[in-house]
Amino acid sequence: MGLIVQKFGGTSVGDAQKIHRAARRAIRARLAGVRVVMVVSAMGDTTDRLVALAQDISSNPPKRELDMLLTTGEQVSIALMAMAIHAAGHGAISLTATQLGLVTDSVHTQARIRRIERARLERELESGAIVIVAGFQGIDAAGELTTLGRGASDTTAAALAAVLGASVCEIYTDVDGVYTADPRLVPDAHKIDRISYDEMLELAAAGAGVMHARAIEFGMKFNVPIHVRSSMTDGGGTMIVPEDEGIEAVAVRGVSLRRDLAAIGLDGVPNIPGFAAKVFEALAERRVFVDDIMQNMYAQGAKANIGFVVQASDAEIAREVADRLAREHGFEGVEFRAPISKVSAVGVGMRSHTGVASTMFKALTEAGVNIHGISTSEIVISCLVTAEEGPRALAAVHGAFGLSDDPKRLEG
Amino acid sequence: MGLIVQKFGGTSVGDAQKIHRAARRAIRARLAGVRVVMVVSAMGDTTDRLVALAQDISSNPPKRELDMLLTTGEQVSIALMAMAIHAAGHGAISLTATQLGLVTDSVHTQARIRRIERARLERELESGAIVIVAGFQGIDAAGELTTLGRGASDTTAAALAAVLGASVCEIYTDVDGVYTADPRLVPDAHKIDRISYDEMLELAAAGAGVMHARAIEFGMKFNVPIHVRSSMTDGGGTMIVPEDEGIEAVAVRGVSLRRDLAAIGLDGVPNIPGFAAKVFEALAERRVFVDDIMQNMYAQGAKANIGFVVQASDAEIAREVADRLAREHGFEGVEFRAPISKVSAVGVGMRSHTGVASTMFKALTEAGVNIHGISTSEIVISCLVTAEEGPRALAAVHGAFGLSDDPKRLEG
Numbered sequence: 001m002g003l004i005v006q007k008f009g010g011t012s013v014g015d016a017q018k019i020h021r022a023a024r025r026a027i028r029a030r031l032a033g034v035r036v037v038m039v040v041s042a043m044g045d046t047t048d049r050l051v052a053l054a055q056d057i058s059s060n061p062p063k064r065e066l067d068m069l070l071t072t073g074e075q076v077s078i079a080l081m082a083m084a085i086h087a088a089g090h091g092a093i094s095l096t097a098t099q100l101g102l103v104t105d106s107v108h109t110q111a112r113i114r115r116i117e118r119a120r121l122e123r124e125l126e127s128g129a130i131v132i133v134a135g136f137q138g139i140d141a142a143g144e145l146t147t148l149g150r151g152a153s154d155t156t157a158a159a160l161a162a163v164l165g166a167s168v169c170e171i172y173t174d175v176d177g178v179y180t181a182d183p184r185l186v187p188d189a190h191k192i193d194r195i196s197y198d199e200m201l202e203l204a205a206a207g208a209g210v211m212h213a214r215a216i217e218f219g220m221k222f223n224v225p226i227h228v229r230s231s232m233t234d235g236g237g238t239m240i241v242p243e244d245e246g247i248e249a250v251a252v253r254g255v256s257l258r259r260d261l262a263a264i265g266l267d268g269v270p271n272i273p274g275f276a277a278k279v280f281e282a283l284a285e286r287r288v289f290v291d292d293i294m295q296n297m298y299a300q301g302a303k304a305n306i307g308f309v310v311q312a313s314d315a316e317i318a319r320e321v322a323d324r325l326a327r328e329h330g331f332e333g334v335e336f337r338a339p340i341s342k343v344s345a346v347g348v349g350m351r352s353h354t355g356v357a358s359t360m361f362k363a364l365t366e367a368g369v370n371i372h373g374i375s376t377s378e379i380v381i382s383c384l385v386t387a388e389e390g391p392r393a394l395a396a397v398h399g400a401f402g403l404s405d406d407p408k409r410l411e412g
Numbered sequence: 413m414g415l416i417v418q419k420f421g422g423t424s425v426g427d428a429q430k431i432h433r434a435a436r437r438a439i440r441a442r443l444a445g446v447r448v449v450m451v452v453s454a455m456g457d458t459t460d461r462l463v464a465l466a467q468d469i470s471s472n473p474p475k476r477e478l479d480m481l482l483t484t485g486e487q488v489s490i491a492l493m494a495m496a497i498h499a500a501g502h503g504a505i506s507l508t509a510t511q512l513g514l515v516t517d518s519v520h521t522q523a524r525i526r527r528i529e530r531a532r533l534e535r536e537l538e539s540g541a542i543v544i545v546a547g548f549q550g551i552d553a554a555g556e557l558t559t560l561g562r563g564a565s566d567t568t569a570a571a572l573a574a575v576l577g578a579s580v581c582e583i584y585t586d587v588d589g590v591y592t593a594d595p596r597l598v599p600d601a602h603k604i605d606r607i608s609y610d611e612m613l614e615l616a617a618a619g620a621g622v623m624h625a626r627a628i629e630f631g632m633k634f635n636v637p638i639h640v641r642s643s644m645t646d647g648g649g650t651m652i653v654p655e656d657e658g659i660e661a662v663a664v665r666g667v668s669l670r671r672d673l674a675a676i677g678l679d680g681v682p683n684i685p686g687f688a689a690k691v692f693e694a695l696a697e698r699r700v701f702v703d704d705i706m707q708n709m710y711a712q713g714a715k716a717n718i719g720f721v722v723q724a725s726d727a728e729i730a731r732e733v734a735d736r737l738a739r740e741h742g743f744e745g746v747e748f749r750a751p752i753s754k755v756s757a758v759g760v761g762m763r764s765h766t767g768v769a770s771t772m773f774k775a776l777t778e779a780g781v782n783i784h785g786i787s788t789s790e791i792v793i794s795c796l797v798t799a800e801e802g803p804r805a806l807a808a809v810h811g812a813f814g815l816s817d818d819p820k821r822l823e824g
Binding site for chain 2: 061064145
């Protein structure tokens with residue numbers, strides 16, 4: 001008998017009616033003859049409310065206790081989901097990470113999955129029940145409760161799908177799939193039917209908030225197709241699959257916009273081996289997460305320029321670090337630009353298509369958008385633009401790669 | 413080094429300010445040189461809200477899933493309490509029943525404690541931390557989450573105090589102790605300084621809602637003094653202690669009123685051995701909890717009268733059972749009276765004092781209250797009265813036993 005994993009996010013279990021709807025969906029799949037493991041998130045804004053409760057008590061709560069607090073949100077959801085399935089006359093059992101044996105490392109609030117025990121899961125599935133697993137949570141080897149990071153119920157689902165050899169990991173959410181761009185910013189964006197793991201990873205990293213990146217990595221590593229779908233409709237959604245599985249060959253699959261970034265430029269830094277490492281070590285020591293690095297290659301002499309992008313919330317700390325290094329090493333200057341946005345085009349087709357970068361730069365130029373920095377990787381081209389010009393830049397790039405054309409109309 | 417257990421009820425951890433206050437109290441005790449184990453309930457009306465959530469989903473949720481749901485309330489409280497203690501600069505760690513190893517039987521929603529592991533508790537206490545235990549919850553031998561019944565955080569506290577050999581189990585609540593009667597009904601009721609376990613058990617059973625009966629049983633069995641105190645003030649509270657430990661010798665320690673009862677009388681039932689057993693087996697089969705049984709002894713012939721008292725919520729089922737038995741066995745009649753109240757006087761001094769019953773009946777007669785039934789046990793006398801006359805009956809009995817006199821004034 002086949003097995004599927006169905007994950008329901010916070011908005012898909014936000015009230016009793018939605019919980020019943022999710023329950024019916026799982027029962028329908030079960031009655032169609034597959035075993036079903038559900039993964040559920042905390043209801044609606046529960047996690048935010050719990051975080052607010054903690055902040056009422058302490059500005060800097062111990063992370064172990066934060067995990068003790070936050071794991072309750074998913075525990076409430078799994079209990080209610082099991083009740084809803086029972087009320088509809090089907091067998092179901094909820095399992096916490098402790099009961100299941102979903103073992104992580106001990107990095108509270110950002111734990112990584114180490115191991116998933118199969119014995120309890122398989123025993124419950126064997127009985128015919130729908131098994132409902134609390135997303136987002138784990139236990140470490142000592143039995144301490146951990147969490148996997150915000151949005152990580154996706155990761156719980158993908159990891160379970162991998163361990164159990166599921167035929168598909170269905171991610172139910174409040175949108176009906178992955179779009180070529182955020183439809184709130186680009187009204188003529190359209191839904192992508194199939195996308196590769198690599199493209200989805202890069203789109204997620206570039207700001208498309210649909211899925212947790214680690215979940216996609218699990219899918220890719222264990223070859224589990226991930227199906228992003230609406231919990232409200234029966235539409236087709238988006239399949240995230242290996243690159244070679246029937247994906248249409250286009251240069252750019254989608255575009256996305258990250259906001260709330262800050263760009264810092266170090267002008268005239270010593271062009272000596274290891275100096276860049278010194279800069280990024282200093283940032284890492286202050287726990288600044290560096291999003292992108294842009295080192296200009298034109299410097300022939302003794303001095304170089306290093307640019308990097310950080311989250312706006314880290315901007316002040318990054319600036320402090322840069323100013324200190326400037327004093328210690330005599331830079332020519334520190335440039336600082338915040339907030340700044342980044343528009344990215346993503347597509348595995350870039351590997352074979354030429355002229356993708358120039359198409360992007362031309363589109364931005366024609367839209368009158370100034371480019372403040374460029375970074376590229378194998379399947380991504382990103383440009384920094386001002387926060388105000390971000391949405392316009394996104395629409396321009398979306399159009400330039402033909403993503404605004406209706407694929408359904410083209411098919412006809 | 414000594415050890416105390418401090419239990420904080422829902423109203424004592426109802427918001428951030430109250431949590432901080434409870435945290436300070438525990439830290440103060442710790443700094444005074446004793447080890448401290450805290451037991452906390454769910455915040456304010458959390459448990460009621462969780463029950464309402466469940467009822468939104470299902471009119472008859474599986475009890476296993478109800479326990480899965482309800483145990484989250486205490487988990488939230490222990491996490492926040494640990495944060496509050498950390499914020500005040502002291503070490504603390506929260507423990508769920510699973511982490512602690514508080515093992516119960518498998519009777520969901522009404523589980524009984526079987527065993528408490530000491531290893532984790534002692535390791536954490538050894539480190540100097542204040543240990544915060546989730547009240548109300550347990551796990552069964554298979555690791556399933558259970559709960560001990562509403563109000564049973566008291567029982568968690570008393571059981572921990574017993575296992576750890578605590579010098580005292582402090583129960584912090586929103587009243588400043590146990591009173592000679594409910595002060596909302598009898599304004600001249602006064603606080604009892606010391607009361608025996610037996611008296612407290614009977615008062616609790618007779619409607620004094622201060623403490624969970626099983627907690628008192630634990631205290632009695634393991635000889636742990638229980639100290640009921642206000643979480644808002646530093647007043648002396650009430651000590652619940654063995655009978656011989658300096659308790660003032662009075663006939664009646666306190667009086668209390670139970671409302672929402674129903675009385676059922678079976679007139680002219682067959683006076684044959686085993687017939688009463690048949691009646692109460694039939695009630696037990698329908699899960700009716702019988703509060704009191706009053707079998708009249710005057711019947712010399714072939715017929716007897718049996719009266720019993722049940723909770724008003726069970727009244728209709730009990731009446732059905734009585735009517736069925738009447739049809740099957742040809743009773744003379746079934747009398748039914750609901751709602752009815754029961755006023756009880758409790759005191760170990762009854763064992764040696766004479767005339768207690770007659771004092772009570774005289775007080776009720778003088779107050780013009782009609783007595784609809786009487787039951788007595790070693791240290792309790794109870795009279796059934798109409799619901800309307802309940803408060804007046806309570807005040808009359810309270811006064812008749814001298815409980816309305818101010819003991820502080822008498823001392824002078």
